[in-house]
Amino acid sequence: MGLTFRSIGGFVGTGFAVVGAALCAGCVSSPPNNYRLPAERFVEAQIEFPNAAPQIERGRPIALVDGLNHYVLSLPAKLVLWNWRVQDHRMEPDGEALLQRYLELNRMTAVKVRHNAYAPLDEFRRLRQNTEVGAGYRYTFGILGLLYYTIVPDRLFGGLIGVPYIGGGDHFNPFSNTINVFSSDPAILLHEAGHAKDYLNRRLKGTTFILPRIVIPGWVFAQEARASADAVRFLDCVREPERELAAYGTLFPAYGTYIGGFVAGLLGIVPGAIGGHIAGEVRERKRTSGQQTPEEQVRLAQLPEFCVAFAVAPEVPPAEPPPAPPAE
Numbered sequence: 001m002g003l004t005f006r007s008i009g010g011f012v013g014t015g016f017a018v019v020g021a022a023l024c025a026g027c028v029s030s031p032p033n034n035y036r037l038p039a040e041r042f043v044e045a046q047i048e049f050p051n052a053a054p055q056i057e058r059g060r061p062i063a064l065v066d067g068l069n070h071y072v073l074s075l076p077a078k079l080v081l082w083n084w085r086v087q088d089h090r091m092e093p094d095g096e097a098l099l100q101r102y103l104e105l106n107r108m109t110a111v112k113v114r115h116n117a118y119a120p121l122d123e124f125r126r127l128r129q130n131t132e133v134g135a136g137y138r139y140t141f142g143i144l145g146l147l148y149y150t151i152v153p154d155r156l157f158g159g160l161i162g163v164p165y166i167g168g169g170d171h172f173n174p175f176s177n178t179i180n181v182f183s184s185d186p187a188i189l190l191h192e193a194g195h196a197k198d199y200l201n202r203r204l205k206g207t208t209f210i211l212p213r214i215v216i217p218g219w220v221f222a223q224e225a226r227a228s229a230d231a232v233r234f235l236d237c238v239r240e241p242e243r244e245l246a247a248y249g250t251l252f253p254a255y256g257t258y259i260g261g262f263v264a265g266l267l268g269i270v271p272g273a274i275g276g277h278i279a280g281e282v283r284e285r286k287r288t289s290g291q292q293t294p295e296e297q298v299r300l301a302q303l304p305e306f307c308v309a310f311a312v313a314p315e316v317p318p319a320e321p322p323p324a325p326p327a328e
Contacts, residue, residue, distance in 0.1 A: 034304070035233045035234065035236070035237040035303075035304065035307060037105070037106055037107070037306070038106055038107065038108070038197060038200050038201045039201060042200055042201055042202070042203075043107045043200070045132075046108075046109055046110040046132075046200070047110055047129075047130070047131060047132055048109075048110070049110060049112070049126060049129055049130075049177075050129070052110075052112060055103065055109075055111070055112065055113060056096060056099065056100065056113040056115065057112070057113065057114050057115070057117060058091060058115050058116060058117065059114065059115065059116040059117030059118060059119075059155070061089075061116070065155060065156050066089040066116065066155070068156065069087055069089065069155065069156050069157070069158060069159065069182075070087060070088050070089055073156065073157060073158075073159060073160045074086060074087035074158060074159025074160065074169070075159070076159060076160060076161045077158075077159030077160075077161055077169060078159065080161065080253065080257060080269060080270060080273045081250060081253050081254060081273065082249075082253070082277065083185060083249075083250055085183055085184045085185040085188075086159060086169070086170075086183050086185065086188070087158050087159040087169055087170075087182050087183055088182075088183060088184050089116045089155075089182055090116075090184040091115045091116070091184055092184050094186075095184055095185075095186050095189055096115075098186050098189070098190070098240070098243075099113065099186075099189045099190065099193060101238060101310050102190055102193050102234055103193065104310070105234070105237075105238075105306065105310045106197050106200075108193075108196060108197060108200060110132075110177055110200075111177050111178070111179060111193075111196045111200070112126065112176070112177065112178045112179070113178075113179045113181065113193075114178060114179065114180050114181070115181050115182070116155065116181075116182050117155070117180070118153050118155050120146065120149060120150040123146055123149060123173070123176050123178060124146055126176035126177065126178060127142050127143075127146060127175050127176045130175065130176055130177050132177065132205050133174060133175055133205050133206045133210065134206045134207075136206070137175070137206035137210055137211070138175050138206075141175070141210065141214065142175030142176075145173065145175060146175070146176075148168075149173075149180075152168070154168045154169050154170075154171070154180060154182060155182060158170070158182055161257075161266075161269060169182060169183075170182060170183050170188050170191075170192050171192065171195075172192050172193075172195035172196050172199070174195075174199050174205065174209055174210050175210075177196070177199070179192045179193060179195075179196055180192075185250055186235075186243055186246075186247070187231060187243070187246065187247035187250040187251055188250060190230075190231035190234060190235070190247075191227050191228055191231045191251060191254075192227070193231075194226065194227030194228065194229075194230035194231050194234075195223065195227045197227075197230060198223060198226050198227060198230075217262075218262060220258055220262075221255075221258060221259070221262075224254075224255055224258055225255065228247075228251040228254075228255060231247060231251065232244055232247055232248070232251070235247060237303060237304070237306075237307035237310070237311075238307060238310045238311045239300070239303075239307070239311040241291055244287065245284050245287060245288060248280040248281075248283045248284040248287070249277070249280050249281070249284065250280075251280070252276040252277065252279045252280030252283065253273040253274075253276035253277045253280060254273075254276065255276055256272035256273045256274070256275045256276025256277070256279070257269045257272050257273050257276070258272070259272045259275070259276075260272020260273065260275075
């Protein structure tokens with residue numbers, strides 16, 4: 001979720017972080033009927049990476065590294081987000097299937113998903129091959145990011161927030177068009193995929209997706225909000241109401257940490273997350289009550305056909321066996 005922050009504000013603004021995070025209820029809006037797919041011209045323009053299969057790749061388990069991160073080093077992120085599934089180095093089959101449905105629905109064929117993997121050489125190969133991003137961006141910012149990925153692996157240090165320049169985690173790398181995830185929470189998986197979809201839907205990807213995040217203060221808010229909103233709307237689109245409700249409890253606090261970090265640096269992360277938890281709880285309750293109304297049933301009946309096609313069919317209980325014929 002990109003929980004690496006740099007102090008750019010004083011501690012005076014810490015209180016405002018809570019208010020700002022609470023207001024993020026307007027950033028991840030209620031799901032509308034019109035879940036938007038990427039523009040056709042961008043889908044058709046995707047490049048083909050050689051030897052890219054499989055699209056979703058799992059890293060080989062390393063008990064010492066994964067255990068040290070899961071049970072010790074990622075505890076700060078787990079506590080801030082109050083979520084044990086952050087950096088747990090697991091990929092549940094239903095979570096992988098959900099992510100696969102997201103990629104297929106949005107026709108995202110070029111992106112690579114690495115779960116619990118560390119592959120600096122392959123990342124460098126994909127960086128060289130990713131002509132969707134200009135060479136000027138790839139061989140400057142991209143190489144610096146690759147060096148950070150290599151020297152400070154998120155698989156070990158992810159979730160260690162509060163330590164400057166260390167403690168990344170789940171993230172999307174636009175230079176190699178790769179989603180790197182270490183968590184099993186479906187909301188986190190879809191959020192990072194939402195960044196990849198946002199990247200796909202750009203024409204000049206280096207200039208319109210990468211550069212603004214680097215040079216424009218606060219631009220991260222817009223990108224994070226788009227990714228979270230898309231994750232929530234996707235869950236609504238494919239009729240996953242329970243996962244949608246659970247997503248608010250993860251995505252809102254995570255968004256709050258960005259607001260808190262922006263306003264007050266490291267001192268604002270916890271207050272921002274608290275505000276996000278409050279806002280997420282409010283939104284979850286609002287959606288819970290709204291899901292029971294007749295108007296909601298009408299809205300669901302009007303979802304686009306592609307949503308219905310990718311929705312999970314409800315389980316049909318087995319038919320009762322016919323009664324036995326009477327004994328003669």
